[in-house]
Amino acid sequence: MRGAFVTFKKELLSYCVSPVSWVIAVVFYLWRGFELTLVAQQFTLFRADQDLFPTATYGRGSTFLMVMLVPGILTMRCFAEERRSGSIEPLMTAPVRDGAVVLGKWAAAAAFFGLLWLPSVFILHLLEYEPFFNADLSFGPVFAAYLGMCLLSGMLLAFGCLASSLTDNVLLAAVLTIMFCFGLMQLPQPIALQLGELAQHFYIRELLDKLDVMRNFSEWFSRGLIDTSQIAFYSGGMLFFLFLTTVSLSSRRIA
Amino acid sequence: MIRVSLLTKRFGPTVAVDGISFHVSRGEVVGFLGPNGAGKTTTLRVLTGYHAATEGSATIAGHDVATASLEARRQVGYLPENVPIYPDLRVIEYLRYRAALKGVPGRELRLAVDRAMDKAGIVEVARKLCGHVSRGYRQRVGLADALVANPPILILDEPTSGLDPNQRRRIKQVVRDLAADHTILFSSHILAEVQDVSSRILVIHRGRLRADGAPQELVTTSARYHVRVVAKCSAAQLTEATSGIAGLEAGVATTGGDGTASMRCAVERGVDPRAELGERLLRAGIAVLELKVEQPSLEEFFYAVTEGTDRSEEAALAAATAPAQATPGEVEGDEP
Numbered sequence: 001m002r003g004a005f006v007t008f009k010k011e012l013l014s015y016c017v018s019p020v021s022w023v024i025a026v027v028f029y030l031w032r033g034f035e036l037t038l039v040a041q042q043f044t045l046f047r048a049d050q051d052l053f054p055t056a057t058y059g060r061g062s063t064f065l066m067v068m069l070v071p072g073i074l075t076m077r078c079f080a081e082e083r084r085s086g087s088i089e090p091l092m093t094a095p096v097r098d099g100a101v102v103l104g105k106w107a108a109a110a111a112f113f114g115l116l117w118l119p120s121v122f123i124l125h126l127l128e129y130e131p132f133f134n135a136d137l138s139f140g141p142v143f144a145a146y147l148g149m150c151l152l153s154g155m156l157l158a159f160g161c162l163a164s165s166l167t168d169n170v171l172l173a174a175v176l177t178i179m180f181c182f183g184l185m186q187l188p189q190p191i192a193l194q195l196g197e198l199a200q201h202f203y204i205r206e207l208l209d210k211l212d213v214m215r216n217f218s219e220w221f222s223r224g225l226i227d228t229s230q231i232a233f234y235s236g237g238m239l240f241f242l243f244l245t246t247v248s249l250s251s252r253r254i255a
Numbered sequence: 256m257i258r259v260s261l262l263t264k265r266f267g268p269t270v271a272v273d274g275i276s277f278h279v280s281r282g283e284v285v286g287f288l289g290p291n292g293a294g295k296t297t298t299l300r301v302l303t304g305y306h307a308a309t310e311g312s313a314t315i316a317g318h319d320v321a322t323a324s325l326e327a328r329r330q331v332g333y334l335p336e337n338v339p340i341y342p343d344l345r346v347i348e349y350l351r352y353r354a355a356l357k358g359v360p361g362r363e364l365r366l367a368v369d370r371a372m373d374k375a376g377i378v379e380v381a382r383k384l385c386g387h388v389s390r391g392y393r394q395r396v397g398l399a400d401a402l403v404a405n406p407p408i409l410i411l412d413e414p415t416s417g418l419d420p421n422q423r424r425r426i427k428q429v430v431r432d433l434a435a436d437h438t439i440l441f442s443s444h445i446l447a448e449v450q451d452v453s454s455r456i457l458v459i460h461r462g463r464l465r466a467d468g469a470p471q472e473l474v475t476t477s478a479r480y481h482v483r484v485v486a487k488c489s490a491a492q493l494t495e496a497t498s499g500i501a502g503l504e505a506g507v508a509t510t511g512g513d514g515t516a517s518m519r520c521a522v523e524r525g526v527d528p529r530a531e532l533g534e535r536l537l538r539a540g541i542a543v544l545e546l547k548v549e550q551p552s553l554e555e556f557f558y559a560v561t562e563g564t565d566r567s568e569e570a571a572l573a574a575a576t577a578p579a580q581a582t583p584g585e586v587e588g589d590e591p
Contacts, residue, residue, distance in 0.1 A: 002355075095325050
C-alpha cells in the first residue's frame with residue numbers, strides 16, 4: 001500500500017501542476033456553474049417539487065456530457081505518457097507492485113475528479129440560506145446522486161487507466177475512453193430495441209438495465225434510491241478494469 | 256551477486272539474447288560491451304525485472320528475477336539508457352518521490368536524498384525542474400536515483416552516452432568512487448571508458464557472449480601484436496626485407512613522400528621478430544627510422560570478437576554453401 005500512496009501523492013501533484021488539468025477545471029466549473037444557475041431558476045418556478053431537485057441536477061444530459069469527456073482526458077496520460085517518454089522503465093523496475101502503481105494512479109485521478117465536483121456541494125448548501133432560495137432541500141437524494149456519480153466516475157476512470165495502459169498515444173487513450181463512456185451512456189437503450197424479444201431474456205435484460213447509466217440515474221440515484229446491485233455493478237466494473245490494467249502492465253514481464 | 260544462466264530473450268521471431276551465462280561477484284565493476292543492437296539493454300532489462308526471460312534464469316543477490324522479482328528489484332539501483340525523468344518535478348522532488356517509492360523510510364528520506372545528490376554531484380541543481388537541467392546533469396540525476404535507496408548492486412545502461420568529454424569524465428569518476436561500496440554492471444560501447452573503469456569485461460554480440468575476462472588479459476591473449484617499421488627505402492625493398500620471417504605476417508608497404516616506406520605487420524603470439532627484422536634491414540643497407548612493437552588495444556580486440564567473428568562466420572557459411580551449390584548437377588547425375 002505504501003507504493004500506492006507514494007504514487008497517489010506524486011500523481012495528484014502532477015495533476016495540480018499540469019496546465020491540462022487547470023483547463024479541465026475551468027471548463028468544468030464554468031459548465032457546472034451554468035447548469036446550477038439553470039437548475040436554480042427552475043427551482044424558483046417549481047418550488048413544490050423539491051424532491052425532484054436532484055433529478056434536475058443530475059439527470060441532465062449536459063452533466064453527463066462532462067462525465068463522458070473528463071475521465072478520458074484526466075486518465076489519458078496515466079500510462080500512455082509514461083510509455084511514450086520511457087519513464088515507465090524506472091517506474092516498473094522500482095520495488096513496487098504493478099497493482100499498487102495502478103491503484104495509486106487511479107486514486108489520484110479519482111481524487112482530482114472529486115475536487116472538480118466538490119464546489120457544487122457547497123453551492124447546493126448555499127441554496128438553503130435565506131438570501132438565496134431559502135430551500136428546504138432533502139439531502140438524501142443529493143447524497144444518493146453523489147454516490148452514484150462517484151461509482152460511475154470510478155468505473156470510467158478505471159477504464160481510462162486501462163485504455164492508457166494499452167497504448168503510448170495519449171490521444172488514442174482519450175478517444176478510447178470517451179468512446180467507451182459514450183457507448184455506456186447512449187447505447188443500452190438502442191441495443192435493447194434492436195434485440196427485441198431477446199432483450200427480454202433475464203440475464204440480457206439485467207445486464208442492459210445495469211449498463212443503462214442514464215436510466216440508473218434518472219430512476220434510482222437521483223431519486224434517493226440506492227440499489228445494492230447497482231453498487232456491486234459499478235464497483236465490480238471498477239475493480240475489473242483496474243485488474244485488467246494491472247494485467248496489461250504486467251504483460252511485458254510475460255516471457 | 257549477479258548470476259545469469261543460459262538466458263534467452265526473444266521478441267517474436269527476433270532473438271535479442273541467445274543463451275548467455277555469466278556471473279558478477281561482490282565488489283566487482285564489470286563492463287558490458289557490445290555494438291549497438293547486441294543485446295546489452297535487453298539483458299539489463301531482464302536483470303532489473305522489466306522484461307521476463309524467454310528461457311534461462313537470472314538471480315540478483317540470490318533472488319530469482321522471475322519468481323522473486325520484488326526482492327531482486329530491492330537489491331538493484333538501475334540507470335536506464337535515456338534517463339527518462341519527469342520534467343515537471345524539481346530534482347529534489349523527483350528524488351524524494353523515487354526514494355519513497357523504493358521504500359526508504361520517511362525519517363531517513365531527507366538524508367538518503369542528500370547523500371545520493373552529494374555522491375552524484377547534483378546538489379547545485381536540486382531546486383531546478385528536471386526538464387530544465389542539461390543532459391549531463393540529467394544523467395547524474397538518474398545516477399542519484401539509482402543510488403538513493405543505497406542498493407548493493409548498480410546496473411547502469413550506457414551511463415555516458417551522449418555526453419561531452421568533460422561530462423563523461425565526471426561520470427566515470429563517480430562510477431570509480433562508487434566501486435568501493437557497490438557491485439557495478441554497466442554497459443557501454445565506448446571502449447576506453449570500460450577499460451578505465453572496469454575490472455572485468457563481458458562482450459556480447461548478436462545476443463551471444465563472445466568474451467569474459469579482465470580487459471588486459473583478454474587483449475593480450477586474444478588480439479594480435481603488430482610490428483611497425485619505417486625505413487629509408489622503397490616499398491618493394493621493404494616488402495622483400497620483411498618476407499619469410501617466422502611468425503611475421505608481412506603487411507602492405509606504403510611509400511612516404513620523403514623517400515621512406517612504412518609497414519605494419521601482424522605478429523604471432525609469443526614471437527618477437529624485431530631482432531631478425533632489424534638485422535635483415537641492416538644487411539640490405541636500409542636505414543631504419545622506426546621499429547617498434549605495437550601493443551594490441553581493446554578496440555582491436557573488440558573488432559576481432561565482433562566484426563572479425565562475423566567475417567569468419569560468413570566465410571565458414573560461404574564455404575559450407577559453395578559445395579552445396581556445386582552439387583545439384585552431381586546429385587541429379589547420381590539419381591537413378
